[in-house]
Amino acid sequence: MSRDRPIVEEQELYRGLSVDPQDPDYVAHALADSSLVSIFGLVPKQRPKVTLSPGIEVGASYLYADENWQEQPVLTDYDLIGSHIDGTGIFALDRLPILDLICLVPTDGEVGPVALFAADRYCHRRQAMLFVDPPLAWSTVTDVIRERRTGGFSSPNVMTYFPRPVSPPGAPADQAPSALGAIVGRMVAGEAEAGVWGGVEREAVVVRFRDRLSCQLDDHDSAALLRVGVNPLRECAGGHVQLEGMVTMGRSGGYDAQAVNIGLRRLSLFIIGSIVRSTRWAAFEKNGPAAWNEVAQQVAEFLCELHDAGALGSGSVRNSYYVICDRETNSGGHRDVVGYRNCEGNGDGSGEPGGVNFIVGFALRGQEFHTFRFAHDRLECHVRPGGWQPGVALAS
Known part of the structure; x- marks a missing residue:
């Protein structure tokens, strides 16, 4: 344990040692193979007192070998x-x-x-x-x-x-x-x-x-x-x-x-983060058509507002984004492919609360679409990039 990096970097533990040379757990024998500590001088004939550090009155503690060390406010x-x-x-x-x-x-x-x-x-x-x-x-x-x-x-x-x-x-x-x-x-x-x-x-x-x-x-x-x-x-x-x-x-x-x-990256993260936060409710809804339609409509309205504000690529609203949240994105096979295995439900509307999956694509410049897969579970929302798609214009 070092002063400037106050974490235990390497340690050895010896329990039940004895100062009796005839004891199988004699301290000098136990420390003979140690790479960190050795006996200095003679082994005391009586059990030593508990090691204390300044400011600690009860219980054993670490005692630094460098007595001249001074506290330095350096963050590790x-x-x-x-x-x-x-x-x-x-x-x-x-x-x-x-x-x-x-x-x-x-x-x-x-x-x-x-x-x-x-x-x-x-x-x-x-x-x-x-x-x-x-x-x-x-x-x-x-x-x-x-x-x-x-x-x-x-x-x-x-x-x-x-x-x-x-x-x-x-x-x-x-x-x-x-x-x-x-x-x-x-x-x-x-x-x-x-x-x-x-x-x-x-x-x-x-x-x-x-x-x-x-x-x-x-x-x-x-x-x-x-x-x-x-x-x-x-x-x-x-x-x-x-x-x-x-x-x-x-x-x-x-x-x-x-x-x-x-x-572009900050704008992309802004869009992703806004979608994640605004759709967290879906993790606690029944995984079925009602939740799918609500998610798709909510995300589409948000992206439409961004387009009107000039945040998305030039062109019509229809060609600036797309949202897919349906039976296919919420089927068990699709979730396994994209790596989201914590979401419950089988994609037929009979699922329990626990997860909704959807895909969002948006164009930040021209017709260059960037696609992301969202998967809500009860703990958090997982987001994975789906790739760059130049020239894609899917009907929403």
Whole structure:
């Protein structure tokens, strides 16, 4: 157990040991093969007193070997992740009914791989975007490209940038500067009036930023970064910096268009999340034609309103979305194919409360349809992408 990472990383347990050399459980013999602890000096002739740590008056506790260690307010990956049961760390956000984006900015400036993976999974479940600063190991464009091509992490729900800002004179050495707050704040500015879809066509974000960047990028560097799903951050006139590209870290993972562009991805997640929340009632209704028709009508009305507001692709309402919720999507065979096995009912209207399945497709640009399968059970709604369908225009 280490001070800076307060979790048990490795331990050995020895119960019922004795200080009697004639006892089969003699402590010196038991610890002879230990890889963590050894006998120092002579074994006492009497049972030692209970080990206590400062501030703990009752019961045994851990006692750190490093007596000169001082408490440091540095959050670890495990602090950031927290506990789903206790509602700590990132799971404290479960208290928010609607979640659009998360900025994960540790005090030491680095999001470790464990926290990144866990936060990505959490954002996937909450239909949210995750914004993170680049790793401290990225010092050149070559570093970025090498790590992105060999690291293996790719997600349409995560955004990062390069390069980092440089710490101003006098700043604490253990606190890495971040441009994330300024970038995200500018990105969402004005959405209260224009909606999430107001920034879909945005290709860059310009913010005032006083700190210098750690390196300067040219057009070739920017193009190379965008190909691996990293947004170039470049200095421009008047004490401003410009974030270019607006791509997610799914750019290098073979995802479709709505998963690569930040604006399209946020709009897609907004639509998915709205459908999930507004149709949760279906998980507790009888799985039959009445529920199917109600779900289809409710989702269709929502998508029609989005089309009228300009959020969906150009063209007629009829050609901008489709909703399928019927006997086929709720048959046992269909549920097994798409991987939803927790939903009850046999699709003939005789099912018990417990789950309704439906498919939704919508066009964000032109006639490029993006399809998602929704499956409600009594615990949550499972959403899976159904693929990208260019030129599809199904009658609703």
